[in-house]
Amino acid sequence: MASVTLSGVNKWYAGVVHAVQDISFRIEDGEFFGLLGPSGSGKTSVLRMLAGLERPTSGTIAFDDVPVQARSPQERNVAMVFEQNALYPHMTARQNISYPLKIRGLSKGEIETKVADVANMLNIAHLIDRRASQMSGGQQQRVAIARALVRRPNLLCLDEPIAHLDTLLRARLRGELKRLQRSLGTTSVIVTHDPIEAMTMTDRIALMRDGVMQQIGTADEIYNRPVNAFVAQFFGLHSMNVFTVSDVRDTPEFSGQCGGQKVLLPDCVKPHVQADRRIAIGARPSGVSVHKQGQAPRGADMLSLSGRVYVAEQLGDSILVTVQAGETTIQAMTPPSQVFGIDEPVDITIRENALYVFDGDQRTLRFASGQPLPGADRIASFG
Numbered sequence: 165m166a167s168v169t170l171s172g173v174n175k176w177y178a179g180v181v182h183a184v185q186d187i188s189f190r191i192e193d194g195e196f197f198g199l200l201g202p203s204g205s206g207k208t209s210v211l212r213m214l215a216g217l218e219r220p221t222s223g224t225i226a227f228d229d230v231p232v233q234a235r236s237p238q239e240r241n242v243a244m245v246f247e248q249n250a251l252y253p254h255m256t257a258r259q260n261i262s263y264p265l266k267i268r269g270l271s272k273g274e275i276e277t278k279v280a281d282v283a284n285m286l287n288i289a290h291l292i293d294r295r296a297s298q299m300s301g302g303q304q305q306r307v308a309i310a311r312a313l314v315r316r317p318n319l320l321c322l323d324e325p326i327a328h329l330d331t332l333l334r335a336r337l338r339g340e341l342k343r344l345q346r347s348l349g350t351t352s353v354i355v356t357h358d359p360i361e362a363m364t365m366t367d368r369i370a371l372m373r374d375g376v377m378q379q380i381g382t383a384d385e386i387y388n389r390p391v392n393a394f395v396a397q398f399f400g401l402h403s404m405n406v407f408t409v410s411d412v413r414d415t416p417e418f419s420g421q422c423g424g425q426k427v428l429l430p431d432c433v434k435p436h437v438q439a440d441r442r443i444a445i446g447a448r449p450s451g452v453s454v455h456k457q458g459q460a461p462r463g464a465d466m467l468s469l470s471g472r473v474y475v476a477e478q479l480g481d482s483i484l485v486t487v488q489a490g491e492t493t494i495q496a497m498t499p500p501s502q503v504f505g506i507d508e509p510v511d512i513t514i515r516e517n518a519l520y521v522f523d524g525d526q527r528t529l530r531f532a533s534g535q536p537l538p539g540a541d542r543i544a545s546f547g
């Protein structure tokens with residue numbers, strides 16, 4: 165097990181694609197770390213550089229503060245599990261798991277003990293003498309993880325290891341992998357494009373976009389304090405609503421325009437309106453309320469606007485209502501008792517304690533659910 169430090173790492177492919185741009189972070193010894201981002205954001209390139217399968221174009225990678233970028237995966241003692249496992253199909257689980265120990269020259273007795281231990285941990289003891297080709301996808305992936313862990317690597321690299329499994333199995337393996345990582349304490353990095361996978365399994369997450377690091381933090385930090393609108397919209401079970409309000413005025417009431425609609429703004433927004441009279445508002449669907457037309461409450465602590473229901477989707481214990489307000493689309497999570505029809509005119513409200521405020525270009529968070537952020541100074545003539 166080791167700590168891992170990346171300093172100023174860049175990766176260019178063929179001098180044309182700048183896939184990883186000046187990235188620095190540290191993974192603590194024993195930490196479970198997530199590399200998250202949409203397709204093409206550079207997360208696999210970072211993982212492959214950590215594993216030693218790819219060399220950085222510039223920058224350093226260190227294990228326990230010793231530079232390793234010139235070392236092979238074997239010399240780094242890194243284990244990898246890919247989306248498509250590379251088990252030998254004609255070999256049994258036992259033979260597959262034993263393989264890395266055999267080539268290291270361990271005795272038969274040592275191999276037997278280690279294989280039995282890891283098979284018990286991964287609940288595959290009953291499959292140990294079955295050929296890989298005779299197992300389900302989930303069972304094969306458990307064997308692949310057992311084979312990766314059996315030699316106690318310094319770093320375990322997981323590249324979308326459960327992405328191809330069905331929803332139920334994925335949810336179960338998420339929990340199992342988390343427990344396993346905790347009990348073994350192996351420093352681990354998982355690449356995923358699924359925020360839920362990253363949130364539920366890891367200690368900290370690095371969120372990338374187009375080769376650029378956006379934010380590093382715990383799931384709680386990233387969810388509750390997303391540094392910009394991209395992070396806010398990418399991270400979470402449901403994307404945050406973010407819309408820009410322009411032409412903000414203080415008289416006759418504090419309001420602005422959003423896609424041809426008038427928006428009444430709460431007072432907490434005033435200090436953050438830019439000189440060009442723009443601001444971007446964010447709210448998670450769970451913080452948005454939908455009311456029958458004319459029945460919305462009004463208040464200085466509330467944003468409100470009008471629209472029409474585009475669609476209402478049943479989610480079992482709630483309904484996801486999509487409202488078209490001018491050219492802006494806003495989603496709200498409502499209780500199942502609230503029934504709305506397609507095209508029904510409605511009013512939308514967002515309370516201050518559910519509100520996020522970004523600058524007009526949606527690059528910087530300035531206010532998060534009821535709290536101004538340190539350093540988010542007043543920048544306009546409002547307030």
Ligand SMILES: Nc1ncnc2c1ncn2[C@@H]1O[C@H](COP(=O)(O)OP(=O)(O)OP(=O)(O)O)[C@@H](O)[C@H]1O
Pocket residue numbers: 177178181183201202203204205206207208209210357
């Ligand atoms: N061997 C390569 N040669 C050229 N370009 C590459 C190579 N590998 C990756 N790229 C490019 O680098 C960028 C980052 O790719 P990378 O696979 O690291 O992203 P990713 O976030 O893991 O994406 P995905 O989730 O689709 O795998 C992409 O634009 C990709 O096309």
